[in-house]
Amino acid sequence: MSGIYIHIPFCKQACHYCDFHFSTSMGKKETMIAALIKELELRRDEAADKEIETIYFGGGTPSVLRIDELNGLIEAVYANYRVASNPEITLEANPDDLSRSKLIALSESKLNRLSIGIQSFDDKDLKLMNRAHSAVEAERSLALATRYFENISIDLIYGIPGMSVEQWEANIAKALSFDIPHISSYALTVEPKTALANFIKKGLINNVDDEQSQVHFYKLCDTLEENGFENYEISNFARPGFYSKNNTAYWQQKRYIGIGPSAHSFDGIRRSWNVSNNPKYIIAIEKEVLPMETEVLSIRDRYNEYVMTGLRTVWGVSFSKVEADFGGKYKDYLQKQAERYLKEGLLHGQDNKLFTTKKGRFLADGIVSDLFMVNLG
């Protein structure tokens, strides 16, 4: 199993909280697309022995591309890789790009899944985050999207300064009213050097409040679970049969090829990442040089990644896998470190596996860091 991720590094405007790699200048869009196609060609041998089961357009904002540009990229994947017969092909899209004609064209392409960056159905939140769309556009685009796509995910952000529990409940209820099968939802986090961090520093916006975020998170879990969603990864909720195959592959340490500036790749042993700079990326690819840095993961790195992703997901962390893949000292260490959290009811054990309990879910990142191996090689 292999996946291809294609990073489209353009956005119409910068959201205040965002630290992803993107440019708001579209001047080099055509040149960038040619470079992405070239990188797909240059790396075709990396998946020579594997079928591509997922293709994911992320960003940035992939929906700023025209349909012919997206189709050109999909064709380049098919021309250079062995693609499975029913791959999951996802486009991240922003509501302001989803006109009826665009949605019809997207639904007639090979794309079969949309991940729509709604973030909130409330204009006050959207303004605070500097999103390019309004609440009306969020609703209109989602209503239209459900007419042309069955497999739709939306993103929602909670823990926004000033957001009451009632406002968050209204957002969740609005999302549910569209009867979509997948929701990804994240607490607003303040990344260094973002506009949001600057506004908070200047006292223009209140800081995010962890307790408020925690209340929002559990409201989300309860409401979505009551409505037939499974919280299969801390931030991801799906109706049966609608887990994201692309994200599941990341969480299960499957291989993937990341194309485009800032994109990451994993081949089972090595992690690589492309330069996060559009001009440098284009110049290197035009010279047929991959602008990539690589690190070989140590056993400790792989153990830490497995524990981190396992505890965030319904698949948990298997003691037998830890012993088989990393050795007895890792299994013993995990057992010892987990004891305290098992006693506190933040972790639970079943079938020789460890899982976070509902109570531990919001605190998973802190728990995980205590289970990380830091001393042994």
Ligand code: SF4
């Ligand atoms: S649209 Fe997405 S990638 Fe672009 S600035 Fe906003 S959050 Fe970041």
